[in-house]
Amino acid sequence: MILFALCGIIFLSVVFWKGAVKNMKETKKQKKKGLIGRFVPYFKKYKWILFFDLFCAALTTVCELVLPMLVRFVTNAGINDLASLTLEIILKIGVLYLFLRLVDAAANFFMASIGHIMGTKIETDMRSDLFRHLQKLSFTYFDNTKIGQIMSRITSDLFDVTEFAHHCPEEIFISAIKIVGSFTILCGVNVWLTLIVFSVVPFMLLVAAFFNLKMREQFRRQRVQIGEINAQVEDSLLGVRVVKSFANEDLETEKFERGNETFFDIKKKSYLYMGGFDASNRMFDGLMNILVLVVGAVFMINGQIQPADLVAYMMYVGTLISSVRQLVQFAEQFQRGMTGIERFFQVMDADVDIFDEPDARELKVNRGDINFENVGFSYSDDGKQVLSEINLSVKAGENVALVGPSGGGKTTLCNLIPRFYDVTEGRILIDGQDIRNVTLNSLRSQIGFVQQDVYLFSGTVFQNIEYGRPGASREEVVEAAKQAGAHEFIMGLLNGYDTYVGERGVKLSGGQKQRISIARAFLKNPPIMILDEATSALDNESEKIVQASLEKLSKGRTTFTIAHRLTTIKNATVILVLTHRGIEEKGTHQELMAKKGIYYHLYNSYADDRVVDNA
Numbered sequence: 001m002i003l004f005a006l007c008g009i010i011f012l013s014v015v016f017w018k019g020a021v022k023n024m025k026e027t028k029k030q031k032k033k034g035l036i037g038r039f040v041p042y043f044k045k046y047k048w049i050l051f052f053d054l055f056c057a058a059l060t061t062v063c064e065l066v067l068p069m070l071v072r073f074v075t076n077a078g079i080n081d082l083a084s085l086t087l088e089i090i091l092k093i094g095v096l097y098l099f100l101r102l103v104d105a106a107a108n109f110f111m112a113s114i115g116h117i118m119g120t121k122i123e124t125d126m127r128s129d130l131f132r133h134l135q136k137l138s139f140t141y142f143d144n145t146k147i148g149q150i151m152s153r154i155t156s157d158l159f160d161v162t163e164f165a166h167h168c169p170e171e172i173f174i175s176a177i178k179i180v181g182s183f184t185i186l187c188g189v190n191v192w193l194t195l196i197v198f199s200v201v202p203f204m205l206l207v208a209a210f211f212n213l214k215m216r217e218q219f220r221r222q223r224v225q226i227g228e229i230n231a232q233v234e235d236s237l238l239g240v241r242v243v244k245s246f247a248n249e250d251l252e253t254e255k256f257e258r259g260n261e262t263f264f265d266i267k268k269k270s271y272l273y274m275g276g277f278d279a280s281n282r283m284f285d286g287l288m289n290i291l292v293l294v295v296g297a298v299f300m301i302n303g304q305i306q307p308a309d310l311v312a313y314m315m316y317v318g319t320l321i322s323s324v325r326q327l328v329q330f331a332e333q334f335q336r337g338m339t340g341i342e343r344f345f346q347v348m349d350a351d352v353d354i355f356d357e358p359d360a361r362e363l364k365v366n367r368g369d370i371n372f373e374n375v376g377f378s379y380s381d382d383g384k385q386v387l388s389e390i391n392l393s394v395k396a397g398e399n400v401a402l403v404g405p406s407g408g409g410k411t412t413l414c415n416l417i418p419r420f421y422d423v424t425e426g427r428i429l430i431d432g433q434d435i436r437n438v439t440l441n442s443l444r445s446q447i448g449f450v451q452q453d454v455y456l457f458s459g460t461v462f463q464n465i466e467y468g469r470p471g472a473s474r475e476e477v478v479e480a481a482k483q484a485g486a487h488e489f490i491m492g493l494l495n496g497y498d499t500y501v502g503e504r505g506v507k508l509s510g511g512q513k514q515r516i517s518i519a520r521a522f523l524k525n526p527p528i529m530i531l532d533e534a535t536s537a538l539d540n541e542s543e544k545i546v547q548a549s550l551e552k553l554s555k556g557r558t559t560f561t562i563a564h565r566l567t568t569i570k571n572a573t574v575i576l577v578l579t580h581r582g583i584e585e586k587g588t589h590q591e592l593m594a595k596k597g598i599y600y601h602l603y604n605s606y607a608d609d610r611v612v613d614n615a
């Protein structure tokens, strides 16, 4: 009987599993499908482990269900026909039970170890997917997202997935077998008693569902809040130098405490719901036991049930009640896992808005001509137009300088060339190829960037320069550093090229960091260079050195230079004055000075400042 029921359940599960996987394939293109449906494919690689895990779960359940039967047999024999209970039979029962226990132990070992390992594997698979996806997301996504929130999604949100991935199928499976198995057996003993006891279950489920809903909401809020705390800590720690220079430690602590308090409130609430959930569970539990005891005793008095049967009945009811309770309690773990998975898919659903077209080709740069045709751009659909009607033709090897008021869109214009953002109108061509039709990789590998704020990774000087062309040899790195005018100061560092630069390069001066980033660009050796206020954060001394390196770097390359010091761009092939009205003036230094327009005034006011500076 039990075996029959078991086979049925295994069969149904397999059918369900196959169906779910098939369903997944059919609806792969649809984004809007249930979380579980989207989670199931992660099991695919491990389906045999999962299958064996479920098989072990079934084995342990069988072992558990057999004991009451043995007890029933022995007590029945003891009451009705003591003589039939020979030592041989008792020994056989003992050996059988011992064997079952051994099987049970082995199966449990597998479930606890391999099952959890499978869960962890799924967790790490998801984490890799998330990281890969993050690497694909564009600037726009990161402009609008807190890094702390992403950090918590990629780490702690996925912690519960291990438990979830492993226990979810297992618990549901075990509980289903136990409930169906013991229900069947109980009905075999006494149908009416079983139905009466079971009448409690719907109420139990109803109450559980209520608390579950509440808990899920709290778990969700809890995760968001942890993300907030992460983001806040990150902000404070990254800005620790600003915090200290303003002596605002107390302010930061206060901000943090507020977030921390909010977290406490949310967690407190979730524990209150959890308490209610547990208490109501136990109450229903007790109710079922009372029903068995009272109704069972009444039935016994009426002769509707044998004492031995009642004992076995009690034992099975124990199994039944505990598995219903387990199933209901698993719901809490389920909700935890689900909120993590939900937050995981929220990031996975973030559109990769800048990607390779299916028919994208490699960008072929023969010369390095760049054309802007009626280019327009705004950061968001409802935001203001930052650039409009930009028409520009840059010949290979030319040095284009961009000047204009802060906020005029110089950086934005340069960011469009490597497709950090996509133009919203018009198009940009490199050697006649629309940059949206070429692969991002080939495009970006042809463009070098030197910006005002240099980002160095925590590592050595060597590693940071080598980042320009991973795999470059020591000689090549040193050569690039020499060209960038960085070799000398690097040799003066404690460990030369192997000096640790600190997080974000804090152990180096602004000019040193900038020269390392220029060395990086030399190593990359791209035909197109973009220099965005590369010297504006530097003191006069470093500026001169860096400027010399930059001039060397831009030689023979198509270069866009954004400079706040106009003297540095006097030799540019063409100077563009970019304001919020677009390109207002265009020409060489001499032409623009003769024109006595915006450039003329900018240049003179700058020259005036210099007089004041020098005074």
Ligand code: ADP
Residues within 6 Å of the ligand: 143, 379, 386, 405, 406, 407, 408, 409, 410, 411, 412, 413
């Ligand atoms: P510039 O480099 O000439 O000083 P930017 O190109 O940085 O100017 O900025 C041009 C305009 O675009 C500014 O008004 C600025 O507020 C806006 N802007 C710059 N970056 C972003 C961004 N990531 N998201 C939204 N708006 C931005």
Ligand code: MG
Residues within 6 Å of the ligand: 410, 411, 412
């Ligand atoms: Mg700028």
